[in-house]
Amino acid sequence: MTDSFIFGLDSSIKNSSLLPTERLYNATGQNSGNLAFHFAVEQMVHTNQSAIGWGSEPSELATKSGTAILPCANQVGAHANYGWLSDKVDKLPSNVIALGLGAQSGTTGNIPEVPEGTLNWIKAMGTKSLGSKSNIGVRGDFTKKVLEHYGVDEKVEVLGCPTLFLNPDKDLGFKIAEKMATFPQRVAVPSGHQKWHHLARIEQSLAHIVTETDGSYIGQSPFEMFKLTRGEVTQLEAEHFKECKNYIMPFASDEYFIRWCNRHGNLFFDIPNWMEHYRKYDFIVGPRIHGAVLGLQVGIPSLCIVHDSRTLELCQTLKVPYVMAGEVIKGFSLEQLWSKVQFDAQEFTENRTKLAAKFCNFFDGNGVKYNHWLDQIAGM
Numbered sequence: 001m002t003d004s005f006i007f008g009l010d011s012s013i014k015n016s017s018l019l020p021t022e023r024l025y026n027a028t029g030q031n032s033g034n035l036a037f038h039f040a041v042e043q044m045v046h047t048n049q050s051a052i053g054w055g056s057e058p059s060e061l062a063t064k065s066g067t068a069i070l071p072c073a074n075q076v077g078a079h080a081n082y083g084w085l086s087d088k089v090d091k092l093p094s095n096v097i098a099l100g101l102g103a104q105s106g107t108t109g110n111i112p113e114v115p116e117g118t119l120n121w122i123k124a125m126g127t128k129s130l131g132s133k134s135n136i137g138v139r140g141d142f143t144k145k146v147l148e149h150y151g152v153d154e155k156v157e158v159l160g161c162p163t164l165f166l167n168p169d170k171d172l173g174f175k176i177a178e179k180m181a182t183f184p185q186r187v188a189v190p191s192g193h194q195k196w197h198h199l200a201r202i203e204q205s206l207a208h209i210v211t212e213t214d215g216s217y218i219g220q221s222p223f224e225m226f227k228l229t230r231g232e233v234t235q236l237e238a239e240h241f242k243e244c245k246n247y248i249m250p251f252a253s254d255e256y257f258i259r260w261c262n263r264h265g266n267l268f269f270d271i272p273n274w275m276e277h278y279r280k281y282d283f284i285v286g287p288r289i290h291g292a293v294l295g296l297q298v299g300i301p302s303l304c305i306v307h308d309s310r311t312l313e314l315c316q317t318l319k320v321p322y323v324m325a326g327e328v329i330k331g332f333s334l335e336q337l338w339s340k341v342q343f344d345a346q347e348f349t350e351n352r353t354k355l356a357a358k359f360c361n362f363f364d365g366n367g368v369k370y371n372h373w374l375d376q377i378a379g380m
Helices: 021-027 034-044 084-091 116-126 141-149 172-179 197-212 223-229 238-248 254-264 271-278 289-297 309-318 334-338 345-365 373-378
Strands: 004-006 067-071 096-101 136-138 156-158 187-190 216-218 283-286 302-306 322-324
Touching: 004 034, 021 223, 034 067, 034 096, 034 271, 034 289, 084 116, 096 116, 116 136, 136 141, 141 156, 141 309, 156 345, 172 289, 172 345, 187 197, 187 289, 197 216, 197 238, 197 254, 197 283, 197 334, 216 254, 216 271, 223 238, 238 254, 271 289, 283 289, 283 334, 289 302, 289 309, 302 309, 309 322, 309 345, 345 373
Parallel strands: 004 067, 067 096, 096 136, 136 156, 187 216, 187 283, 283 302, 302 322
Antiparallel strands: none
């Protein structure tokens, strides 16, 4: 087994309460949900060196030794070009593994246009494997299909996302099912994105549920949502304030909306604190997949409202309960939404066991030390 280090973000931002919001936004990779899978990777593997960011200079990369572990997200798509990472991967001193890489497209399953630079980055990671073993873990079958289409799938394996294993309890699925017997009294919502105008009626229904259950509205992205849920809603520029209000609560007065944001808004820069916050709620629902998965890891019924390929793929791979946005696009009550939750504890448990075993074999094949409780979930 080799030494290893995280090539990515720190999963917890120290002294976050003292830092400006813009700095925090960039430190999370512009989405606080990114901290979830970085934290999960840190929990899964044994690292003996400090993390180093993707923006590091080549001279800094040269100081590292052993396996570089890259926590990835929905980087495969037309929305971004990751060619700039190819050279950095090439300069890493030893082998590489990537975890959680996903493709981004619509829910129709069309192959996205992927920039050549991103494909070169994926090829570069493939050349840094340990022998002939797969070293790129992807979120699901759709991502694998996309990479097959572009001929860069040789070192790819479907693993899902590390966040499925934050809770080591093998019986987690059955404990979630027990709570399904009781109608939820308090609801937490990982919030959407005010630019998703087609989902506005969904967000407004979720905001109403937060109000009627004295719930929590949790920011993830973009920057305006950071400020809105961090007690800085009055600091938004007028046009951004109006856009957010129209997306969340168009018929409320400005004064009421400000009070609502300050009462219900929450933002987290540490995953254990985020999960601890969830323990006060009975149902987690919203359009953010990692917000929903964190809820399941605390043993709370959770539902993802799916509106693109990345969330659909992860829900299907991880057996996370979901509803297609098109089914609820005109709005809903809590009762209607709760009726959409379909959770099979046996299926969830069997799938989690299978994926845990795949992770164990993946780490073994790449010479990476991992924590023993992953073996326990896998029944190994």
